[in-house]
Amino acid sequence: MQIVVGVADMKVSNQPEDVLVTHALGSCIGVAIYDPVSRVGGILHYMLPDSSLDPVKGQENPFMFADTGIPRLFRECYRLGAQKSRLLVKVAGGSQVLGNQEHFQIGRRNYAALRKIFLKNNVLIDQEDVGGNKARTLFLEIATGNVWVKIMGQNTKPL
Amino acid sequence: MSLIPQVLKSLKTLPPFPLVAQRALLLLNQPEVSIQELVDIVKFDPAITANILRISNSAYFGLRREIHSLHQALLLLGTQELLKIIIASGATRVFCRPTPGYFTERLGLWRHSVSCAIMADLLAKELSLAEQATTFTAGLLHDIGKVVLSLYVDQKFTQIIEAVESQNLSFQMAEKMVLGIDHAELGGEMARLWDFPDRLRIVISLHHLDRPEAFADDLVLLVYLADLLVLMFGQDLGVDGLAYQGYPEVLRHFQLRERDLERILLKFGSNWQEAQILFGLMGNQDGVQCAHRG
Numbered sequence: 001m002q003i004v005v006g007v008a009d010m011k012v013s014n015q016p017e018d019v020l021v022t023h024a025l026g027s028c029i030g031v032a033i034y035d036p037v038s039r040v041g042g043i044l045h046y047m048l049p050d051s052s053l054d055p056v057k058g059q060e061n062p063f064m065f066a067d068t069g070i071p072r073l074f075r076e077c078y079r080l081g082a083q084k085s086r087l088l089v090k091v092a093g094g095s096q097v098l099g100n101q102e103h104f105q106i107g108r109r110n111y112a113a114l115r116k117i118f119l120k121n122n123v124l125i126d127q128e129d130v131g132g133n134k135a136r137t138l139f140l141e142i143a144t145g146n147v148w149v150k151i152m153g154q155n156t157k158p159l
Numbered sequence: 160m161s162l163i164p165q166v167l168k169s170l171k172t173l174p175p176f177p178l179v180a181q182r183a184l185l186l187l188n189q190p191e192v193s194i195q196e197l198v199d200i201v202k203f204d205p206a207i208t209a210n211i212l213r214i215s216n217s218a219y220f221g222l223r224r225e226i227h228s229l230h231q232a233l234l235l236l237g238t239q240e241l242l243k244i245i246i247a248s249g250a251t252r253v254f255c256r257p258t259p260g261y262f263t264e265r266l267g268l269w270r271h272s273v274s275c276a277i278m279a280d281l282l283a284k285e286l287s288l289a290e291q292a293t294t295f296t297a298g299l300l301h302d303i304g305k306v307v308l309s310l311y312v313d314q315k316f317t318q319i320i321e322a323v324e325s326q327n328l329s330f331q332m333a334e335k336m337v338l339g340i341d342h343a344e345l346g347g348e349m350a351r352l353w354d355f356p357d358r359l360r361i362v363i364s365l366h367h368l369d370r371p372e373a374f375a376d377d378l379v380l381l382v383y384l385a386d387l388l389v390l391m392f393g394q395d396l397g398v399d400g401l402a403y404q405g406y407p408e409v410l411r412h413f414q415l416r417e418r419d420l421e422r423i424l425l426k427f428g429s430n431w432q433e434a435q436i437l438f439g440l441m442g443n444q445d446g447v448q449c450a451h452r453g
Binding site: 008023024026027028047048049053054057064093095096097098099100103104105106107109133134135151153 | 263316320323327329387390391392393394395396397398400401402403404405406407410417418420421422424425428431
């Protein structure tokens with residue numbers, strides 16, 4: 001079954017028939033993690049880097065922000081039997097409009113926030129397709145752990 | 160080779176802009192609009208009346224009482240909100256064609272237009288600018304040129320995207336280079352043919368700020384910024400992605416910092432969900448389809 005992960009949303013699964021998909025990432029970031037042994041995986045689609053912007057919102061919906069959403073994604077996968085040492089981590093999104101490096105940089109800050117959290121927690125990114133100005137859709141197949149990125153207007157490619 | 164003559168020729172067969180929406184557009188210029196004027200505009204169009212009732216009862220407008228009549232809707236919502244609804248209900252007929260040059264799904268352009276209208280509305284409130292219905296409408300109609308240009312963009316897509324990628328051009332500049340005309344300019348021509356109010360026509364033709372006169376009107380800058388923020392939000396993105404120019408001077412003009420943009424996106428995220436009902440304007444079947452979209 002195809003399970004759609006909305007904006008500021010997260011889905012995890014251990015059902016082999018499931019494919020998780022999150023559509024049309026702009027400056028947002030999609031994080032797909034997968035444990036090939038327990039065959040547990042999940043996708044988080046967060047919008048903004050840091051819940052200090054609005055801590056109440058961050059509590060109501062932790063998937064809005066990198067700092068509140070990423071730990072939840074990992075925890076939910078552990079709950080279904082995933083182990084940190086086995087996790088494959090793939091990241092897509094964080095696009096930017098054209099122009100200089102100082103303004104309209106939410107995509108870049110979203111990515112920087114993720115790097116910081118991963119560094120602190122010793123998580124390595126296995127593959128990523130980040131930045132630029134394209135719209136991306138991210139898929140994760142639970143049966144195999146295969147991840148694809150579809151760039152709007154182009155073919156789907158494995159990540 | 161320029162396609163301008165061909166593109167302009169295709170405007171000869173442009174269907175008229177829906178009458179009810181066009182009459183409502185003219186009211187945007189009036190400082191005061193009476194309820195009777197609005198009733199006179201919509202009363203002979205049962206489809207729009209039905210839409211008004213449905214949208215009025217949607218969560219987006221947050222009314223506690225259920226609305227059963229047009230008059231009641233007018234009284235409770237006020238004329239500015241009603242103008243938005245009437246224009247959106249009418250405009251939907253223009254946006255119901257697929258635009259394969261820009262979007263792979265049929266309602267893509269409509270979804271982007273509605274998002275941009277809502278974002279413009281939100282920005283106007285954030286920045287304490289008046290003229291709510293005008294702002295909403297300008298956001299809704301800014302990309303109207305894509306309805307016609309889509310066909311030509313579709314034919315020359317490979318060349319356009321190649322220009323974007325190799326020369327780091329915005330999608331709009333690449334359209335201009337490859338086709339001789341871009342969607343903003345063409346939208347301005349359509350606005351002229353449809354007798355849109357001047358200010359609305361100017362927003363449509365300048366919304367990518369590619370000419371200096373664009374910086375003379377706050378409404379142009381606001382719609383530009385709304386468009387950019389909606390692209391960053393994602394969800395309604397097309398094949399042109401985020402390939403548009405970010406102008407920091409617009410942020411300075413409105414005294415907005417990066418953190419403010421984040422705050423606005425956060426707010427938009429909540430509004431956007433509630434506003435999904437507006438996608439249903441296209442009629443029952445699409446309404447149901449769109450309501451269930453993630």
